[in-house]
Amino acid sequence: MGYALQQLINGLTLGAMYGLIAIGYTMVYGIIGMINFAHGEIYMIGAFLSVLTYVLCTALGIGPTPLVLLAMLFVSVAFTALYGWAVERIAYRPLRGAPRLAPLISAIGMSIFLQNYVQLTQGARIKSVPPLWQGGVTLWSADDFRVTFGWAQLTVVVVTLIVMAGFAWMITRTSFGRQQRACEQDPKMAALLGIDVDRTISLTFILGAALAAVAGMMAVLQYGVIDFSIGFIAGIKAFTAAVLGGIGSIPGAMLGGLLIGLVEAFWSAYLSPEYKDVATFSILVLVLLFRPTGLLGKPDVEKV
């Protein structure tokens, strides 16, 4: 019982991060109909930027942990967003209107480039950050087993909830959200009503990257170790989450992320940790085979 509860907490934390990344996939798919395979790399860059900020803060002697964490979050979000914008500008916008395969290949190229760029500039060694925030609340204890909700985990879950709520509010209630949804449904019509579609697409990439940066920062907080290749697996898993939730659907991405996180945590705990990736990707295969629209996705009605 206690063990299961602990796994639930671990799964939630993991799922929150996948969800944040998955939103980036799903939004970009929604608006330009392509899978941005460089998105995992954007998450990795977010993680690196927060480590860099941490190192900078320590070097400058900026003290209190909450301040450092906030600095990490803001710096990482701001600069990662810039990367997201640049990726779209350089790799996808020139290919607007090209056959669907072209931007996909460009995305894979961008992903390889970003990985190597970080490896070259930051080195291939694993970067680690000492645990920034130890301890937590003990929820339950028996004999020698304690269920704890670590402060770091709690932060991950709470920050994710706040970010997602704010994001959902923005999409459903603000002028930008309406503009974003309009471009998603019919970009040409949106342009005829005076909406700058290119700009909306740029903003979508910026937002997706910002959310991925939050996830990257959370990963640093939670695990403390990163290297240049973390983006690949995390990206593919978040992509699985987006497909499971229904690609194009934002609530779907959140739900999918959560489910993938839980599956991974429980699979590692009860079956075998070595095969956790197999479990996740089997879900991808099964969803694509039996429910390609995902849990919350709408079937794509062919326009005649």
Next chain:
Amino acid sequence: MTPLLTVDRLVMRFGGITAIDGLSLQVPRGAITAVIGPNGAGKTTLFNCLTGFYRPSAGRILLHEDDGSERDLTRLKGHRIAREARIVRTFQNIRLFGGMTVLENLLVAQHHALAQASRFALAGLLHTPGYRRAEREALEFARRWLAELGLTAVADTPAGALPYGTQRRVEIARALCARPRLLCLDEPAAGLNPRESAELNVLLTALRDEHGLTLLFIEHDMSVVMNVSDHVVVMNFGRKIAEGPPEAMRRDPEVIRAYLGEEDEEAADA
């Protein structure tokens, strides 16, 4: 009447097909102009060129500003034509944002004003007073048009769930919310029943007389054309074959030939 828009020797080619072949016409200011012609005459292509949907192969489209200056729209991007030239159109096959409510559809059309007030999302997120005022004004503006077009009751219904005739009206309301100077309607009466089409006549004349709008519309329903238009342009095979007041067009031999076909000489001899 001074023209609002001049189309000058416009050509639009698609590969080997010339959809518009040296078309010149003027859209008089503050009047209703109808574009008629058989299927495939190039009417919708003309609209697509006017609104920046297509880039014309040759020719120019000029907008006459109120201060007498001219503005070339030929190479302007679609969203800038809507924003700066304030030319807005509707489609033959309705293109509402089906997943959004009617009110949201109308707010999207006012997005530019809101985006400026929101300093590109920042003030919108912070809900500054300036942004709130802009949002309130946008809402009021949308509600005014909803009321005028009898759509208040369906304001919060998803646009895709409405009956066809209502969707058409929503599309016109949405176009009006973009504050057009020239409103282009592509077959506004298509699929409407006689009562709805009579309501459309009233609406179109009201837009001209009360709101001072210039209207350009494509229509096959001759009762609408004859009743509301001040000026009729007849197209066939990508060219203008006649233009003038509606009554004159009804009797024009070129027009009759385009619609009814050439009288066969041998058959006439027999």
